[in-house]
Amino acid sequence: MAKGNQKKSNPVNISTLSKKELIEQAKKFSNQYCVGNGDKFRLEEYKTSVNFDLGPEDKPLVKKTLQLGVNALAAMQDILYAQDKWSLLLIFQAMDAAGKDGAIKHVMSGVNPQGCQVFSFKAPSAEDMDHDFMWRCLKHLPERGRIGIFNRSYYEEVLVVRVHEQILEGQKLPKKLVSKNIWKERFKDIRNFEEYLGRNGIIVIKFFLHLSKDEQKKRFIERVDNPDKNWKFSAADARERSHWKEYMNAYEDMIKNTSTEKSPWYVVPADKKSYARIVIVSAILHALDEMDLEYPKASKEKMEELQAVKKALLAEQ
Numbered sequence: 624m625a626k627g628n629q630k631k632s633n634p635v636n637i638s639t640l641s642k643k644e645l646i647e648q649a650k651k652f653s654n655q656y657c658v659g660n661g662d663k664f665r666l667e668e669y670k671t672s673v674n675f676d677l678g679p680e681d682k683p684l685v686k687k688t689l690q691l692g693v694n695a696l697a698a699m700q701d702i703l704y705a706q707d708k709w710s711l712l713l714i715f716q717a718m719d720a721a722g723k724d725g726a727i728k729h730v731m732s733g734v735n736p737q738g739c740q741v742f743s744f745k746a747p748s749a750e751d752m753d754h755d756f757m758w759r760c761l762k763h764l765p766e767r768g769r770i771g772i773f774n775r776s777y778y779e780e781v782l783v784v785r786v787h788e789q790i791l792e793g794q795k796l797p798k799k800l801v802s803k804n805i806w807k808e809r810f811k812d813i814r815n816f817e818e819y820l821g822r823n824g825i826i827v828i829k830f831f832l833h834l835s836k837d838e839q840k841k842r843f844i845e846r847v848d849n850p851d852k853n854w855k856f857s858a859a860d861a862r863e864r865s866h867w868k869e870y871m872n873a874y875e876d877m878i879k880n881t882s883t884e885k886s887p888w889y890v891v892p893a894d895k896k897s898y899a900r901i902v903i904v905s906a907i908l909h910a911l912d913e914m915d916l917e918y919p920k921a922s923k924e925k926m927e928e929l930q931a932v933k934k935a936l937l938a939e940q
């Protein structure tokens with residue numbers, strides 16, 4: 624069965640779940656879209672939309688589910704921040720109009736902005752091009768206790784750069800370093816880099832928002848027709864669409880070669896935005912639950928000090 628072909632029967636009443644049960648459900652749910660070992664990965668086995676139709680009567684349930692996830696995420700982020708040891712890097716990659724921006728906005732809506740850092744990576748600047756491809760991303764890795772979000776990332780180096788090889792020619796690499804093995808070499812460098820980050824307490828999870836070509840067309844037309852959305856659209860986006868097949872091949876090869884148990888890819892069905900957001904928040908809860916998160920405990924000396932301060936405050940006139 625293709626991944627994510629969910630039946631609508633036996634819905635779990637999530638409102639009544641304990642925090643632990645909610646996280647167990649989130650893990651089970653997000654696992655369907657998780658690629659931990661990419662060896663046998665084939666993109667065609669993953670759907671862009673789920674098999675059940677959500678009617679208008681399901682809207683409150685969908686909203687409620689996302690809200691519960693967002694609340695749980697906010698609570699866990701508070702501990703992540705207080706503990707100040709782990710950090711989480713969320714990477715978003717997708718074709719245009721797949722909903723990266725909206726997903727980030729909604730999923731992170733409950734999170735304390737102090738503990739969250741978002742960076743969008745556009746075409747590299749002249750200064751970026753004077754460095755290795757990781758350079759500009761290294762500067763924006765999340766500090767301990769933070770959630771970092773990369774809206775596009777170093778993965779563009781095996782996506783847009785692979786689809787448009789003239790970009791690679793412009794990268795000023797020494798000629799003898801550019802061989803037909805370059806993509807395999809980049810995959811290896813990325814795997815090693817993410818392993819290195821993991822060993823330093825920076826956990827990386829990656830989301831590919833898997834959109835159908837038809838749904839992209841609908842969203843592009845909406846961006847042209849709706850004046851408030853005109854700013855989101857450019858002719859360049861439409862040009863990239865004409866390379867759809869090459870992009871899908873590049874995504875498939877990327878996921879195959881850079882999915883690891885510790886830094887998995889989630890192939891998120893993205894044709895329904897609300898569903899995609901629930902998958903994403905579930906995967907984040909899963910990743911945070913793997914960390915041994917707890918509020919720092921005050922030492923005996925610290926407790927004595929706090930009690931002394933309290934006593935002094937209470938004694939004030």
Ligand code: ATP
Nearest residue numbers: 719720724744745746747775779780783784790855
């Ligand atoms: P939206 O989904 O709203 O269109 P976006 O992330 O596509 O947002 P844009 O400003 O439209 O933002 O596009 C950024 C462009 O920069 C993308 O086409 C992307 O492929 C390109 N880009 C990002 N990193 C690199 C890179 N390393 N080399 C070349 N191009 C890159």
Ligand code: MG
Nearest residue numbers: 719720855860
């Ligand atoms: Mg764009």
